[in-house]
Amino acid sequence: MGTARRARLPLILVAGGSCGNAMQRAAERIRQASESAGVQAQVLIQNLWERAEPDSRADVIVQMFPFFSALDVPVLDGRPFILGKGEDELLARILSLICEEARQ
Numbered sequence: 001m002g003t004a005r006r007a008r009l010p011l012i013l014v015a016g017g018s019c020g021n022a023m024q025r026a027a028e029r030i031r032q033a034s035e036s037a038g039v040q041a042q043v044l045i046q047n048l049w050e051r052a053e054p055d056s057r058a059d060v061i062v063q064m065f066p067f068f069s070a071l072d073v074p075v076l077d078g079r080p081f082i083l084g085k086g087e088d089e090l091l092a093r094i095l096s097l098i099c100e101e102a103r104q
Contacts, residue, residue, distance in 0.1 A: 010041045010098040011057045016064030017049050019082065023064060026081035030062070033091040034098070041098050060097045062090075 012030055016023045027043045034041045046055060048067055061068060062078040069075070074097050080086035 008057075010059040011055065012041055012043045012094060012098060013046055013055050013058035013061045014043065014064070014078065015046045015048050015054065015061055015067065016078070017047065019064050020047075022078075022082045023047075026062060026064070026078055029081065029087065029091065030094060033095060037095050039095055039099060060094060062094065 014023050014027045014030070023045045027045050030041075030043050034043075044055060044058075048063075054061055054068060054071065054073075058073055061071065061073060061075045062081075063075060064078040064082060066077075076090065076093060076097075078090070080090045
C-alpha cells in the first residue's frame, strides 16, 4: 500500500521578545482569521531573545519589533497587534501571503 504524502501547511511565525501577551494575542487572531477564511495554516510563536534565527520552515514572519531584514520569506510588521490599529489590514495581508504559498 502506498502512503499519501500530505502537503505541509503554511507556517506563520510570530516573533518577538518580551511581548509574550501580544504575541499570544497576535497568534490567536491569526488562527481565528485563518479559520474564518477556511485557510489551514500553522502558527508558531518564537521568543527572539531565546533564539535569534527564524524557524527555517516559516513561510511568513510577523515580527513584533524590527528585527529581521533581507530574508527569503515575507517579513511583516506585527505592531498593529500591539497598537490595536491596522490589525484587519495586516490579517488580510497574512492570509493573502499564505494563500499564495498554498497555491505553489
